[in-house]
Structure formats: structure tokens, C-alpha cells
Amino acid sequence: MTTTQLTAPRSPAALAARRFRRSRPAVAGALFLLLVVLLAAAAPLVAGHDPNAVDLAAFRQPPSAGHPLGTDSSGRDVLARLLHAGRVSLLVGLLASLVAVAFGTLLGAAAGVFGGVLDTLVMRTADVVLSFPSLVVIVVLAGILGPSTAMLVIVFGVCNWPTACRVVRGLALGLREQEYVQASRAFGAGRFSVIARHVVPAVLSQVAVVGTLLVAQMILLEAVLSFLGLGVQPPQASWGNMLTDAQNLTLIQTMPWLWLPPGLAIALTVLAVNFVGDGLRDAVDPRGVR
Amino acid sequence: MDTLLRIEDLAVEFPTEDGVVRAVDGVNLEVRPGEIVGLVGESGSGKSVTAMSVLGLVRPPGRVVGGSIVFGGRDLLGLPPRELRAVRGKEIAMIFQDPMTALNPVLPVGAQIAEAIRLHRPGLGRKAAKERVLELLATVGVADPAARYGRHPHEYSGGMRQRAMIAMALANEPALLIADEPTTALDVTIQAQVLELIRTSARDSGAATVLITHDLGVIAELADRVAVMYAGRVVEHGDVEAVFSAPRHPYTAGLLAGRPRLESALGELVPIPGSPPSLLNPPPGCAFHPRCALSSDREPCRTARPALATVGDLHQSACHYPEELP
Numbered sequence: 001m002t003t004t005q006l007t008a009p010r011s012p013a014a015l016a017a018r019r020f021r022r023s024r025p026a027v028a029g030a031l032f033l034l035l036v037v038l039l040a041a042a043a044p045l046v047a048g049h050d051p052n053a054v055d056l057a058a059f060r061q062p063p064s065a066g067h068p069l070g071t072d073s074s075g076r077d078v079l080a081r082l083l084h085a086g087r088v089s090l091l092v093g094l095l096a097s098l099v100a101v102a103f104g105t106l107l108g109a110a111a112g113v114f115g116g117v118l119d120t121l122v123m124r125t126a127d128v129v130l131s132f133p134s135l136v137v138i139v140v141l142a143g144i145l146g147p148s149t150a151m152l153v154i155v156f157g158v159c160n161w162p163t164a165c166r167v168v169r170g171l172a173l174g175l176r177e178q179e180y181v182q183a184s185r186a187f188g189a190g191r192f193s194v195i196a197r198h199v200v201p202a203v204l205s206q207v208a209v210v211g212t213l214l215v216a217q218m219i220l221l222e223a224v225l226s227f228l229g230l231g232v233q234p235p236q237a238s239w240g241n242m243l244t245d246a247q248n249l250t251l252i253q254t255m256p257w258l259w260l261p262p263g264l265a266i267a268l269t270v271l272a273v274n275f276v277g278d279g280l281r282d283a284v285d286p287r288g289v290r
Numbered sequence: 291m292d293t294l295l296r297i298e299d300l301a302v303e304f305p306t307e308d309g310v311v312r313a314v315d316g317v318n319l320e321v322r323p324g325e326i327v328g329l330v331g332e333s334g335s336g337k338s339v340t341a342m343s344v345l346g347l348v349r350p351p352g353r354v355v356g357g358s359i360v361f362g363g364r365d366l367l368g369l370p371p372r373e374l375r376a377v378r379g380k381e382i383a384m385i386f387q388d389p390m391t392a393l394n395p396v397l398p399v400g401a402q403i404a405e406a407i408r409l410h411r412p413g414l415g416r417k418a419a420k421e422r423v424l425e426l427l428a429t430v431g432v433a434d435p436a437a438r439y440g441r442h443p444h445e446y447s448g449g450m451r452q453r454a455m456i457a458m459a460l461a462n463e464p465a466l467l468i469a470d471e472p473t474t475a476l477d478v479t480i481q482a483q484v485l486e487l488i489r490t491s492a493r494d495s496g497a498a499t500v501l502i503t504h505d506l507g508v509i510a511e512l513a514d515r516v517a518v519m520y521a522g523r524v525v526e527h528g529d530v531e532a533v534f535s536a537p538r539h540p541y542t543a544g545l546l547a548g549r550p551r552l553e554s555a556l557g558e559l560v561p562i563p564g565s566p567p568s569l570l571n572p573p574p575g576c577a578f579h580p581r582c583a584l585s586s587d588r589e590p591c592r593t594a595r596p597a598l599a600t601v602g603d604l605h606q607s608a609c610h611y612p613e614e615l616p
Binding site: 179180183184188190193197198201202 | 345347349350371375376377379380383384386388391392393394395396397405406409410458
């Protein structure tokens with residue numbers, strides 16, 4: 001028997017990875033994120049200063065050899081705070097997105113597979129959640145529950161599940177009509193096995209895209225809340241609450257090292273995450289690419 | 291225990307925008323242990339819907355509106371979902387028409403068969419399940435099961451896929467197999483092999499088989515008894531021998547006459563005139579009368595719906611004038 005195969009068969013994952021690698025912004029974003037994650041992870045080793053060590057004798061000092069990004073209003077090293085803040089901001093973004101996506105996927109899959117009253121209930125709730133200005137809701141919830149990092153993750157998750165839910169429900173509706181799902185039911189599978197076996201694995205790639213793009217939103221949201229003083233509480237640093245240091249015009253004009261590093265960190269990280277998300281979307285679903 | 295499955299007066303309706311379609315309208319069918327019963331009819335005659343009703347899987351918005359389906363002493367229509375799930379795949383298993391679509395394209399075939407086993411034996415370990423799958427694949431004639439276990443459906447040939455599907459159906463040693471057009475999606479050269487496999491598997495496991503098809507040749511080859519469906523009703527029923535040699539319903543007679551034969555020249559197929567009735571608005575009386583060569587628009591055909599009546603040994607027909615057929 002002769003083999004006439006010209007190229008080795010590629011798995012869908014390998015094909016998607018190849019498409020991802022062809023997108024320059026996505027690769028750049030991914031590399032940048034990798035750098036940010038590594039720096040944040042190695043913060044205690046790289047920072048050189050304790051991020052919370054107050055030195056009132058050396059407050060608001062411009063960048064120098066001892067403090068490469070200067071010091072803030074309490075004399076704390078800005079670079080050390082920036083790196084440690086990265087841990088918090090990235091973690092909140094990632095966890096909040098995971099909570100939102102997990103929640104949304106399960107609800108969406110259940111709505112799509114079960115249909116009927118459950119479907120109506122879930123999707124109308126999703127509409128309500130989406131139609132509320134989520135920032136207001138989050139501010140109120142943060143006020144009621146008291147600010148803490150865990151609270152942020154949970155509240156963000158609860159307010160952002162509808163995106164994933166809608167995507168998954170749409171896909172689940174299509175999958176439900178597949179003959180193999182019908183066959184699987186004929187072999188005795190219940191609806192929950194159908195969700196676990198046929199729906200969740202099939203929607204995972206799309207969910208990953210939604211989840212990635214959500215990470216960017218969550219990082220922004222965390223920054224906003226922390227800036228308003230409702231998020232991560234000082235002395236723990238987050239990119240958002242570092243910006244609170246520079247709240248008047250004089251400071252903004254004369255001491256850019258107070259706000260530029262966290263501001264850039266937020267902007268570039270969010271941009272990078274979005275690039276990765278877009279690249280992932282095009283890689284997973286090449287039909288959308290022109 | 292004479293009867294394994296007894297369907298009585300089954301009625302299934304599908305609400306549509308234009309009105310209610312009665313896809314199955316008073317079907318009666320009995321299946322005894324170990325026998326092969328053929329269910330023939332053209333598309334839309336209610337064969338598949340009847341089969342799906344047995345499994346309780348009529349697609350919504352369709353629903354069973356009447357009758358009973360008694361299997362092994364229990365009325366399946368009244369069974370709570372949990373118990374019905376325990377019947378599906380374990381006591382009644384289905385072989386689907388197109389294994390390409392009936393198997394999940396992104397999961398390995400072996401894992402899908404293993405899953406079908408583990409659904410009914412949650413205590414069975416992965417390893418034991420895999421061994422059982424390899425054994426089953428070997429039984430249905432899949433060469434080199436160990437190598438094919440982890441392969442995806444698209445890496446199987448059509449015939450192999452259907453063999454795997456049959457292995458899946460046999461996995462829990464069901465008492466009843468329902469094969470819905472098991473060879474329609476296959477190459478002609480493979481059809482005979484797969485039919486033979488269904489026959490031997492059913493015989494070896496002692497399972498009764500309901501064989502749904504529109505191919506009379508398949509019925510003649512495999513089935514012990516046959517029920518001919520038209521517009522949601524069984525119009526003729528009996529021993530295959532009796533029905534095929536002397537059909538007592540003009541529709542069956544028409545189907546038999548419409549088959550290509552070796553001895554007749556090409557182009558001499560005899561079609562049944564007209565087309566199947568709309569089930570939205572079925573003709574009054576006998577649903578077949580507008581197309582019937584026998585009826586010649588007689589009064590009873592237009593007004594009274596004929597019931598299934600005995601016309602011979604193991605032979606029933608739902609025709610007002612069965613004796614007029616040659």
C-alpha cells in the first residue's frame with residue numbers, strides 16, 4: 001500500500017495556532033503580555049524596594065538611580081508599586097473574566113439545551129443585566145459589600161456573564177439539533193451529559209475568545225473602581241489606585257512619573273489583551289477574516 | 291412473555307403554522323423477542339416518528355397525543371424521564387441512518403462507544419470500558435480495533451462507521467434494536483455487508499429488531515414480518531412471505547409493482563400515480579383513495595376510513611376491497 005498523503009494532517013488546534021501566529025498585532029500583544037506577566041510574577045525579585053515602605057523624607061522624588069520611576073506622595077518606590085500592582089490588576093482581570101465566562105457558559109448551555117421556560121428566564125435576566133449601566137451597579141454593590149479584591153472578582157463576574165451566555169446559547173441551539181446529540185440522547189444521555197460532552201467542548205474556543213476580550217474590560221473596570229476608591233484598597237497597590245495619587249492639575253503637569261507608569265501599564269495591557277483576543281477570534285473562526 | 295414491544299393506537303402530532311400535522315395516526319405494531327420486523331413506507335409516512343416515539347424522543351414541538359407503547363410490561367409513554375433514560379441505549383438501542391452525522395465529529399469513535407456503555411454502567415472503569423469497546427469493534431468486523439479506537443469518525447470509511455454505530459448499539463446488549471434506514475447512506479457494495487451484520491448481531495444477541503426502510507428489497511432479505519405505512523397509518527401488515535407474494539392493499543401492490551426487476555426492460559418502472567397526501571389536510575376516508583387504482587372513487591373509499599382487518603393467515607390489510615386485488 002502506498003501512501004499518497006502529501007502533508008501531515010493538521011489538527012484544528014494546530015491550524016488555529018498557525019493562523020494566530022500570522023497575525024502580527026496578536027503576536028506582539030502576546031509577547032508584551034508575557035513580559036508583563038513575568039515581571040508581575042517576579043515583582044519581589046525585580047522591584048528592589050518594598051512597595052509599601054513609606055519614606056516621608058523622600059516623597060514625590062523624580063526618577064533617579066535609586067528609584068528608577070521616582071517615588072509617590074508617601075515616598076514609596078513607584079516601580080516597586082507598579083510591578084506589585086500588576087499582580088493584583090492582572091489577577092483581578094483574569095479571575096473576574098473566568099468567573100463571568102464560567103457562569104455565562106453554564107447558563108447559556110443550559111438555556112440552549114433545555115429551552116422553554118429556563119431559556120426565557122436566563123435570557124431575559126441576561127437582557128436586564130446588560131441593559132443596566134454596570135458601573136453604577138458595581139459601585140452600589142461595592143458600597144454594600146465593602147471593598148475587597150475578592151468582592152471585585154465576584155461582582156465583576158456577576159455583572160459580565162451575559163456576553164458569554166449569549167454566545168454559548170446561540171451555539172448550543174445549533175448543537176442541540178445535531179444528529180449526534182439526538183443519537184447521544186437515544187443512547188441514554190441526559191441533558192446534563194449532553195452539555196458536558198457535546199456542548200461545552202464545542203463552544204470552548206469561542207468562549208476563550210469572549211473570555212480574553214473580557215479580561216481587558218475587567219482590567220479597565222478594576223482600574224476605574226480602584227481609582228474611585230471602591231476597589232483594591234491601599235496600601236495594596238493596583239494600577240487604578242496608583243492613579244489616585246495624581247488627582248490635581250499641578251501634579252499631572254509637573255510630576256508625570258506619578259501617573260504615567262500606571263496609566264501606560266493599563267493602556268498597553270488592555271491594548272495587548274485586545275490584540276490577543278482579536279487574533280484568537282480570527283484564528284478560531286477564520287470565516288470572519290477578510 | 292409473548293410480546294416485547296406493543297404499540298397501540300399511537301398518535302403523534304406536530305403543530306405547525308398552518309395547522310396540526312398528525313404524522314402518526316393510530317399505529318399498531320407488535321414486536322416479539324428475537325424477530326425482525328420491517329417498517330416500510332415513503333418519506334413522511336411516519337416510520338421514523340414512530341421509532342422516535344418509542345424512545346420518547348419526538349422532537350418538540352411534536353408530541354405523542356394518544357395511544358400506548360408497552361415495552362417489557364411497562365408503558366414507556368408514562369415513564370418518568372429518569373427511567374426512560376435507563377431504557378434508552380440499554381434495553382432499546384437505535385442504529386441511525388447516517389453514522390457520519392450520528393457520531394460527534396470531534397470525538398474519537400472509541401470514546402463515544404465507551405461513553406454509551408458507561409452511561410448505563412457508571413461503575414465501570416475507563417480501562418474496562420475500553421476493553422469492552424475493543425471487543426465490540428472486533429465483533430462487528432472493524433479491523434485492528436486497537437488502532438481505530440482513538441480515531442475520529444472522518445478517519446473511518448462509511449461502512450466502518452456504520453459498523454462502529456452497530457457496535458455502539460449492541461454495547462449494552464439491548465433487547466430491541468431499532469435500525470432507522472441503516473443502509474441508506476452507504477455505498478451499494480457495503481449495504482449487503484451491513485445488513486448481514488445487523489442480522490447476525492441481532493440473532494447472536496437475541497435482540498428483536500425493528501428495521502425501518504423504504505427499500506422493499508431490504509425487507510425481503512431480512513425481515514420476518516412487515517408493516518407498510520402510508521400517511522401515518524399501517525395499511526398492511528403480515529408475514530413477509532404473505533405480503534410480498536399476495537399484497538392485499540393497493541398501496542403495497544403499487545410499491546411492489548414499482549420496483550425495478552431484472553426481467554423487465556429499463557424504463558418500465560410502474561409508478562404509483564399522484565403524490566402522498568398532505569398530512570395537514572388528509573383526504574377523508576381512505577388516505578390512499580385519490581391515488582388508488584382499485585377504488586375508482588367508490589363511496590366507502592371516500593367516506594369511511596378502513597380499519598386493519600384480517601385478510602389471511604398472519605396477514606392484515608386496511609382496504610375496503612382487499613379481495614379485489616389479484
